[in-house]
Amino acid sequence: MKNIKKTIIKLILIILMAITLFLAIFVIKGLISSSIVKNENNFIGDDLSDGNTIEQRHKDELFFLFAGVDSTGEKTNTRTDTLMLVLMNKSTKTIDIISIPRDTRVYIEGELDKINAAHSYGGMDMTIKTIRDFLGIDLDYYCEVNFQAVVDGVDALGGIDIDVKEPIANAQDIEPGLHRFNGQEALNYVRFRKGYSNADLGRIATQQDFLVQFISELSKPSKLLRIPMVFSKLSSNMDTNINYKNLLSFGWAFKNISQAQITTYTIPGYPDTIDGISYYIPDSEATIDIRNQVLYNYLLEE
Template identity: 40%
Template sequence: MKNQNMKLFIKYFALFFTVFTLLFFAVGLITEGTSKNMTFLMMGIDSKSFAESKGVRSDTIMLFNVDRGTGEISILSIPRDTRTPIEGRKNKEKINHSFAYGGPELTVKTVENLLGIDIDHYVVVDYQVVSEYVDLIGGVRFNVPMDMSYSDPVADPPLKIDLKAGEQILDGDKALQYLRYRKGYKNADLGRIEAQQSFLKELIAQSAKPGIVLKIPGLYGIYNSGVNTDIPLTKLALYGISIFKYDLSNLISETLPGSPKTIDGISYYIHSEEKTAEIIQSMIETNNQ
């Protein structure tokens, strides 16, 4: 019985650090002395479950990089409309199509080719995970930048957004509304990316408290239903405790540089290869020397 209880404890402990992009895992690995950097690709999908996610395009793509020497955490958001080659496809397509064609593995390969880097791990998160997690921690205090109103009853799941501007505590449902809103930003998808980055920073900052450990048992169901990753749970349990040694409120966030362009009647995002190389050099390669 003792062994069984210990296994459950380790499992719950590990699962805790997989919640929402596994940033907690990334920070834990800072203390590992093998290589200076660790990268993982987070993909957000808007699906009821992973069982129903076949053929679904990723709605959010973020590359996380952790400098294990300094503890610095960088996030590079990649617009889902980024036009790029996808293995097995004849012509360049939007990068989020890669998830529909080959799941997270193909998306990782596509991003690696786009950026010219190697990615250590991937994490796929259903948006519903965020909703459930926000409720579990008692909400997130956040300043909604503008009134948000939109509805789409035929969306899967149905979409109804009704948020007022101003600082407030967002529960899980309102947090999900905020993340799914995309129609009112002046600079279209880039504005939505900035909004997601702002919320992510607040969520992480308000989550990185020792008291959250008390909620570990409640995270088990959330993990099972909405997180898919290739990161071994043994590593999570081994390194996760280091999270409380670092300040997670100071995150560096960037967006893949480029601009929108319509090609053959289709809206794409065309990235700047030169500026992208500069960001990768600063964000990953320099810190990995």
């Protein structure tokens, strides 16, 4: 009889948990959807190109530039600290991320300079144009965040468990393995610069790994109730020209994504010093190979 009672109690608890989860999903979708009309104008911007028409090239894909800027809202006079091209595909449930080292030597308005300087000259307009010219791609969309987004987003998530790999741990002089970070600790972790044997490439690898683990953590069923607050904190520190409905649609499509579905790349090249200034010199041939492999739907005619 006791075993039967235990079984019944367990069954009731499972049913209650299932109902709670269903209601949580329903409420979250409702909360997010109900804010579309209210906030839509905050997520639609002008096209950032000369003579280009902003368009969705592939109905199942969202391709945009993720730019981290060390600022408090300035549109120019600040440099980008992080540049990542993000391609999300709903049909394959995959995300590709291509990082562009901030010291990459490229042409900005006809002059060779570090790619992160484009933002200081002309904000996201100049940054988008520079990357479009550098890679020969049709890049229309962007998400620009300041680094307070990391602090507020992680804190809204209730902290984050990050599995710190040994090379990163050695560089940062911390123990490898699982670490529980609050928002400020997470920001310090991703912005750490000194100590990597491969200079800024080590920092890029850390940021990529953190982003992959953050997306994976956010997509866990146990975090569903926190999604509205996380999204609110991120959006308050973000500027984007992606239609809000598109952003919502793609975000929801990837709610159960695993780390195995996210692939990261870095523009290949090597560090060099020219006229006393440190640059990252891109390997043109290898860069074109990655571009053609990942961004084949977005190539411009040459």
